[in-house]
Amino acid sequence: MEKSYYNPKDLKKFGDIADFEPKLAEKFFDYYGEVFKEGALTAREKSLIALAVAHTEMCPYCIDAYTEDALSKGISEAQMMEAVHVGAAIKSGATLVHGVQMMNKVKKQSM
């Protein structure tokens, strides 16, 4: 058994998920490839969205992959960090907006 849940080398083995279930893997990778093609959004915009989501999902593989993707696309460090802040703002906003639910409950149950 591995001593760590995450091994950076596993990222290169992502395609191996097809070994256990090829059909679904093929559909997933086709879909994945299609999503990241230039469309209504540019490939740069998609890369920044992916980088922000990689952080909110706290996926170390995705952070590695999309940091490098952003670098290779010539995206600046400032742009990358702003994208991470967007993710962080949504994440914290999502936490805080639930405060209203807490307040509603407090108000309903308090004299």
Add this chain to the structure above:
Amino acid sequence: MIKSLKASGNKLAMIENQLKVLAGEPFKTELPTFVEKLKPLNQFPLKPNKLEIFQINLGYMCNQVCKHCHVDAGPDRKEIMTKEHLVRCIEILKVNKIPTVDLTGGAPEMNPLFRWFVEELSKIGVQEIIVRSNLTIIQANKKHYDLPEFFKKHNVHVVSSLPYYQAGKTDAQRGDGVFAKSIKALQELNAVGYGLEGSDLKLDLVYNPNGAFLPSDQGELENEFKKNLKKDFDIDFHNLFAITNIPISRFLDYLVASDNYEEYMEKLVMAFNPAAVDGVMCKNTISVDWDGYMYDCDFNQMLDMKVADKSAQHINDFDLEKLAARTILINQHCYGCTAGAGSSCQGTVA
């Protein structure tokens, strides 16, 4: 200013040590060698197409010491091409009608015979004269201030490195203050008509990644550079060439010192694109060093891998037929030219 590998006594200044790194892991056990990649494609041995570009290195002296430089150029490098060799190059070009002459260095303008040589090339009617200018040379000394006008007079195609459209990354790679000077030089080139839409005065920029990663889509990068250089500095240029950093010399030193070497080589191998093999620059280029020896490309020059035919390795023994029949020498660094969309002195190739 950092020193060249040679001046700092770095062990990678010795070419045999670079070749040792390239011959070691990950190619001993994990990854296929470049030869093994070419064999199933029937591309081994690699043979040249028609010679179209005569690339001449006028000397390794440079006013900059860039971190990634594959030439290990710098102010301390004294290797410089002599008049005797320059005259021989002109004789070769007169007889063989090679359409493009590509002048590189170091800073080619630092060769005292640079202007004379360009004038001579102009006189014999070379179709295209490319100068790989580092831009800052234009402001390095009063005697270079009129280079934009000189380039214009001889319709020189100017190709200049600019790894980013902002100061931080550019200066990190090329030295403090290089970005500001490069911008000024580009504005001066624009002022005499270089790089403008519809202008015959060609000004192209070269992008290379600022670290251990590969360049992305050339067209997309070009759009970003054009948008930002226009917005921030009112600069125009024609094309952006995205070039992959080749794992030799100072970039190899960086890869090894930063523990990125094996991972970078793996990236190059994983990104190997069979379609890029036909467009690699060694197929249509001969690279000449300051001492008159010939190589399949600039990178082979830096690894002292002279053209294979020992009877025609020097410009004094130039023989077009022998060059056409030669086998191109390859090593693991060649993966740099076949990764992704490929890489050459003219950018992507596939």
